[in-house]
Amino acid sequence: MTFTVHGLAVSRGIAIGRAVIVAASRMDVAHYFVKAEQVEAEIERLRSARKVVVEEIGRVQQSLADLGPADAHPELAALLDVHLMLLQDEQLTGGVKHWITERHYNAEWALTTQLEVIGRQFDEMEDPYLRERKADLEQVVERMLRVMRGVGSPVVAATPAPGRSDTLFDATVDVPLVLVAHDLSPADMLQFKQSVFAGFVTDVGGKTSHTAIVARSMDIPAVVGARSASHLIEQDDWVIIDGDAGVVIVDPSPILLAEYGFKQRQGEVERERLSRLKHTPAVTLDGQKIELLANIEQPEDAVAALKAGAVGVGLFRTEFLFMGRNGKLPDEEEQFQAYKRAVEGMQGLPVTIRTVDVGADKPLDRAPVRSGEDHLNPALGLRAIRWSLADPAMFLAQLRAILRASAFGPVNLLIPMLAHASEIRQTLALVNKARAQLDARTQLHGIVRLGAMIEVPAAALTIPLFLRHFDFLSIGTNDLIQYTLAIDRADEAVSHLYDPVHPAVLQLLASTIAQARSQGKGVSVCGEMAGDVGMTRLLLGLGLRSFSMHPSQILAVKQQILRCDTTKLATWAQTVLAAEDPAALMAD
Ligand code: PEP
Ligand code: MG
Secondary structure, eight states: OOEEEEOEEEEOSEEEEEEEEEOGGGTTSOOOBOOGGGHHHHHHHHHHHHHHHHHHHHHHHHHHHHTOGGGOOHHHHHHHHHHHHHHHOHHHHHHHHHHHHHHOBOHHHHHHHHHHHHHHHHHTOSSHHHHHHHHHHHHHHHHHHHHHHTSOOSOOSOOOOTTSTTOOOOGGGOOOEEEEESOOOHHHHHHHHTSSEEEEEESSOOTTSHHHHHHHHHTOOEEEOOTTHHHHSOTTOEEEEETTTTEEEESOOHHHHHHHHHHHHHHHHHHHHHGGGTTSOOBOTTOOBOEEEEEESSGGGHHHHHHTTOSSEEEEEGGGGTSSSTTOOOOHHHHHHHHHHHHHHTTTSOEEEEOOOOBTTBOSSOOOOOTTOTTOOGGGSSOHHHHHHTOHHHHHHHHHHHHHHGGGSOEEEEEOSOOOHHHHHHHHHHHHHHHHHHHHTTOOOOOEEEEEEEOSHHHHTTHHHHHHHOSEEEEOHHHHHHHHHTOOTTOGGGGGGOOTTOHHHHHHHHHHHHHHHHTTOEEEEOSGGGGOTTTHHHHHHTTOOEEEEOHHHHHHHHHHHHTOOHHHHHHHHHHHHHOSSHHHHTTO
């Protein structure tokens, strides 16, 4: 039966495919397709893993028996019997075989998919004893996954997402897949980038949460904050993700499928049309030259930036190099290589490298909340520059790596979330120290322009201080809005209050842009607002001439710019700025 689930539209486009429900804790399980001729070997890998686990349990049973009746642990013995039973259960083994044979999922993916299917049946059981057996099932699956981790799959290459041009997959499994999960961390998103999925839906998350940001950078349809989507949607259901409207249609009728299939093709035609603007300079009707820069998360994203016609990188979010590594941070050399790849990838165009911004909704790892920490709001805690200044050795290593990369092309160094004069002083002192350390090693480094992100109202209200110390400013509207309006950007429960055109936000934006321009210093916006075509006119009217956004948005924003006259927009922007309800004037 068809039903819809509503969430937040975070990444445009339509994806149609079968749902793959993945538990948050199992996002790190590999997802790829095996070739038809490897299906048998994959099933065998699974059989051997099960055999190893059965033998392990057998050994524990034996040692229990050896203890004799006086030390017998009847509950443990019964539990082991249950585990053995679950391992042999036809629903588990048959189901897993089905996913491998029919869909060509790799063994780990097939196993966790079937775990989800059976887990839901356990959840629905009336008898609490039986319901609790789900935990046992999870344990045996976990043991098998552990065994399989030590035994690699016969297939190593990850298969690209169905629907992409370079697909390797077999015609029999040529079914687009969409991921449905309770939550996806930014680190999960990095794996997602190389995965087989054509779109995703999550229960939680806000419009400018980092998960949503990465989805936009990948340009795949996504809906977040869809509340109980991961419970309502069943494994293998057909779903349509409408990333423009923030709607997920489950089990769609043939008429809906046809309608959305048509919309999907229309989207492709529109993209094709926009791609012709790639070489057109971004100049307004009144001759104002506008700088369109790219936001990137990985050095390899430079390819997409150039393809979209970006004239540089306005924000390289380096924290993605630091995430999902079990706490082992990248050293100076590893970072240097990554930054150098980005710089070289941009072929002489400037690259703005932002120092690490972890914390808040970008934890290093998906670590469980430490006891006593669950009442804290990490967005107000040790994140971004605060985190860097708390560990000077780590920060110096990053600064040295960036300075070294600047010998290979123009680099701007950008510092996130500064608010205090003391933070500015400490940061600048560390930049100088990093330079001195490289000089002492006689190591090559270039000259960088220094920039500060304006993301905290305290910074936006003390712009002269920042202009004294920095060469340019970059306004991080995602955080500036969050902190001005006291709205957690990752919390879908308050997402309706996340308002980019709140008069307070507009005042801060307008005065930051005006002050920087009056001193002849560069100022850009690198938050999501810059890539929102609905905001282009207003930002131009407020005097902005430099925008940094995901490569996927650049051409649409350029199209808007080509139709604008900034002299007219400047007058209009002043009325918006003075209005009680600016949103009401945005369509004028
Ligand atoms: C911002 O806050 O607007 C920004 C660009 O930084 P991030 O989204 O990475 O916090
Ligand atoms: Mg920010």
